[in-house]
Amino acid sequence: MANGSLITDELRKMIGVTLDTIAFKVEEGAIQRYAQAIGDPNPLFNDPDFASKTKYGRLLAPPGFTGWPAKTGRPTEKLFVFLVKAGAPPRILDGGIEFEFIEPIGAGDVLTATTKIAKVTERETKLGKTMFTTAEVTFVNQKGRLVLKSWATIIQF
């Protein structure tokens, strides 16, 4: 930890290493409840009969929804625990997210999400010495197709 850096050696060693792999099903009811919570009446996300007659053939998940709970491209609990254990500052803010949508995700899909730390940087901000971690999550469906990639920014200070 040279020069008071927030990025510990333990953390630096983990960049690019897979932290977590989980598989889960995207349920129809979960999609509907998510669309309702957004206030999005789009029948592609709400009406299975309508959606089944479209080219998608099933209820579609709104962009960023990959199944309940909280697997919307967010880093997992395990990642937060890991970051704090690796000596990162304890105060955490959700900095933002970037999604690349590759193929549609819909009801009945089984996704496997793999999380790794893609990048860690630090700089002085109005919060003081601040660390920015980019967690990359890739989602592969039951056919082995890459359907979604996300990059979440975690701010710690």
Added chain:
Amino acid sequence: MAKQIYYEDVEVDTEITPLAKIATTRMLVQWAGASGDFNPLHYDEDFAKAMGVGAPIVHGALKRAWLGHLMTDWIGEEGKLKKLSCQYRGMDYPRKMKTMEEPHDGETWWCKGKVTKKYEEGGEHLVECEIWVENGKGEKTTPGSALVALPMRAKK
């Protein structure tokens, strides 16, 4: 959903049809359940105060989902959302409830955007957009960007 928009219909600076949203305490509870994010920062007054944000704040991910709604409404069933990103810059505070269903008067949020670039690549007709959520004071609390592919009116 509005009628289908085509690549020929948009130019740089074309405005994305704005979408109004009203965040309420009720909506935040609904979102917590639907997303599975049970961080008390978004529903517990004392916890939010202790965390230094004053009162429960709107989930960043909910504002991100609103921006998804903005884009999927605009591009229609034949459009394809390829990328979406946003940054959680400013905190937003939900309206409290007056009755079971009705919130108190207060802030309305707007999801907005405009086209910044259009081009063809790999056989697709792509449109880049600047998007954001703005609060009742007109401040962009959640700026972001999106990339979409739109259908062509005239097949080449």
